[in-house]
Structure formats: C-alpha cells, structure tokens
Amino acid sequence: MKSLIETTDPNKRAIGIWLLFVAFSVFAMVVVGGATRLTESGLSMVNWNPVTGAIPPITQEEWMEEFNDYRTSPEYKIKNAGMSLEEFKGIFYWEWGHRLLGRLIGVFFLVPFLYFLWRKKVPEGLTPRLFGLFILGGLQGGLGWYMVKSGLVNEPNVSHFRLTAHLSLALIIFSALLWTALSLVRESYxxxxxxxxxxxxxxxxxxxxxxxxxxxxxxxxxxxxxxxxxxxxxxxxxxxxxxxxxxxxxxxxxxxxxxxxxxxxxxxxxxxxxxxxxxxxxxxxxxxxxxxxxxxxxxxxxxxxxxxxxxxxxxxxxxxxxxxxxxxxxxxxxxxxxxxxxx
Incomplete structure (x- = not known):
C-alpha cells in the first residue's frame, strides 16, 4: 500500500484510500455473489425490502413466514419440494449476506462522501464523478432484484442476460472506483x-x-x-x-x-x-x-x-x-x- 500511495496531498490520499477500500468491498461482493449463485441460494429471498430486509428473521414465527413465501416460488415447487426449514436457512443466509454486503457498501460510500463534501476536501471536478458512482451503486441494487424476479415467475432460473448485466455493472463500478482511486494516489506515470x-x-x-x-x-x-x-x-x-x-x-x-x-x-x-x-x-x-x-x-x-x-x-x-x-x-x-x- 505504501508504494501505491504516492501523493503527498492529504485530501487526495484520504479519498484515494477510501475509494480503494470501497473497490475492495465491491470485489468481495462479486465473490460472495459467485458463491450465492453456485450454492443455488439466489432465489431463496422472494421479497425485496431494501430497508427492513437488512434484518434477517429472528423468531420462529418470522422464519416460518419467510419460508412460506419461499414455498410459493417455482424453485421450491420444481426443485426443492419437501425442503426443511433448517435447509432453507442454509440457502437463505447466502442471499441475505449478499444483499447485506450491498447495503454496507452503500454506507461505506455515502457516509465518507458526505463527510468529505462537508469538510470541503473533495478535489475540484471530482464531485460529479463520485455522485455518479453512488447512483450506479443504487442502480446495481435495482438490477439485482430485476435479475432475481426473472427466476420467480415460471422457471427457477434467472435470465442469463440479466445475470450478465448484473455482473457487468458490478465490474464497471469496481473499475471506475479503482481508476478514480489510482488517479488520486498516483503521481508518477x-x-x-x-x-x-x-x-x-x-x-x-x-x-x-x-x-x-x-x-x-x-x-x-x-x-x-x-x-x-x-x-x-x-x-x-x-x-x-x-x-x-x-x-x-x-x-x-x-x-x-x-x-x-x-x-x-x-x-x-x-x-x-x-x-x-x-x-x-x-x-x-x-x-x-x-x-x-x-x-x-x-x-x-x-x-x-x-x-x-x-x-x-x-x-x-x-x-x-x-x-x-x-x-x-x-x-x-x-x-x-x-x-x-x-x-
């Protein structure tokens, strides 16, 4: 990290390190997303609650309500009929963790961004780019749900076009974060x-x-x-x-x-x-x-x-x-x- 951070400007240094951290968080998100897909857990949550969905079911009653919603889905009826509640929890936590990480990345980005704006530490001309990155992050969450919805209709498989779009946008966000961070911390070319x-x-x-x-x-x-x-x-x-x-x-x-x-x-x-x-x-x-x-x-x-x-x-x-x-x-x-x- 020391050799990567070349700038002596404290504002560029702080914002660059922050963006590198967010880029690493997106990398982790892509990895967790891959595990979620490979464990066939991505369709375990049939509802999209951007705010309240951050808290998983706690009581037995809440778990049964979530499980009953899942049992109305094509995946349960066609592939997982007879699945127990404990087996459902195994796939539920992968998808819940994936969505939770997405929410956390939003917090990791928005809170420091507002702080840097408030303290007037953002270099001139960078604010629109950072704001655009935040918008892309929000669109990524919506695109993820749009992808999941395609597997909740008739067949228990998401559209490969929507999955590819979801993955591609994640990597575009990662690339933009990394490029912007490097532009802030690098001085020699x-x-x-x-x-x-x-x-x-x-x-x-x-x-x-x-x-x-x-x-x-x-x-x-x-x-x-x-x-x-x-x-x-x-x-x-x-x-x-x-x-x-x-x-x-x-x-x-x-x-x-x-x-x-x-x-x-x-x-x-x-x-x-x-x-x-x-x-x-x-x-x-x-x-x-x-x-x-x-x-x-x-x-x-x-x-x-x-x-x-x-x-x-x-x-x-x-x-x-x-x-x-x-x-x-x-x-x-x-x-x-x-x-x-x-x-």
Missing part, C-alpha cells in the same frame, strides 16, 4: 510506445467480451457440460456449435458455443498478455512489473478455470474463478493507468 498502449487497450476490449461470455456461461450453467480439457468431449471444435436457428442465437444461448467461445477468449487473453509481457521488456521497470503481474494473474486464472471445469464446478473453485476475474481486471487497469496518465 510512464511513457510507452504507441503500439504498447494500443495493445493494452485492445486487451481490455477482449477482456470485457470475455467477462460478458463468462456471465452467459454462468447464467446458462454451461460449465457443467463438456467437462474435459483441452478437448471438448473428444473434439476441439464441437459439431453442435451452430445447432440453433437462427445462427446468431448460438452466440448468446447455446451452452456449448458459449463455453467454446469462453475457452477461446482465455487462450486469446493468454497470447495478448504474453505479447504485453514481451513488449514490456523494452519499457521502464515500473511497466515491466505491472506487465509481469498481468501475465501472472491471467495464467493463474486460466489454471483455476481448467481445474474448476475438470472438477465439475465445485463451489470453492467456481467462487475462486469469479474472484480471479476481478483481479485480472484490476491488474490490466493498473497497467493502463500507469501508462496513460491521470484522468
């Missing part, structure tokens, strides 16, 4: 070649597509099929990639195609990170260090993904993989920020 800079931006574009693919894969549970590597059930290119009609629907709704594309995206990111690492050898030591970190976390993320796939997506490895995706984003943004300057 590196000059790099135009080719190097363009390569990092292109890699960010591919990583964004890979994250969207990952959301689709998670939403359609595409990781639970074709659990072999490097081939997909004996084929490098499965013959059912374009089994759906029209052809473009395979790109967003065919589980096999999505898993295949997600694999190809990982390979492409490995190549791009390798090129960045190679080109960084002619750049400054600071750029080399950031490039080394990026290459290392992408390799680790691919290894985790392969292990997770071969083990048929256990909760632990699946959660680890989702968190690893956020780490990759952070490593790439750090490199881009280091070589593009403040803003």
């Amino acid at each position: 590196e000059t790099v070649s135009d080719r190097f800079r363009k390569l990092t931006i292109f890699t960010l574009f591919i990583l964004s597509l890979q994250i969207i693919l990952g959301g689709f894969v998670a939403g359609l549970k595409a990781g639970y099929i074709m659990n072999t590597w490097p081939l997909m059930e004996g084929q490098f290119v499965p013959d059912v990639l374009f089994a759906m009609d029209p052809w473009w629907s395979n790109l967003v709704s065919n589980a096999v195609t999505l898993q295949f594309n997600h694999r190809m995206g990982a390979y492409l990111l490995f190549v791009l990170a390798g090129l960045i690492w190679y080109m960084a050898r002619s750049e400054s030591r600071a750029v080399q260090s950031a490039a080394n970190m990026l290459f290392a976390v992408i390799i680790l993320q691919i290894i985790i993904g392969v292990i997770m796939l071969l083990m048929h997506i256990p909760v632990s490895w699946g959660t680890f993989h989702q968190g690893g995706g956020v780490v990759v984003i952070g490593a790439l943004l750090n490199l881009i920020h280091k070589t593009r300057g403040q803003g």
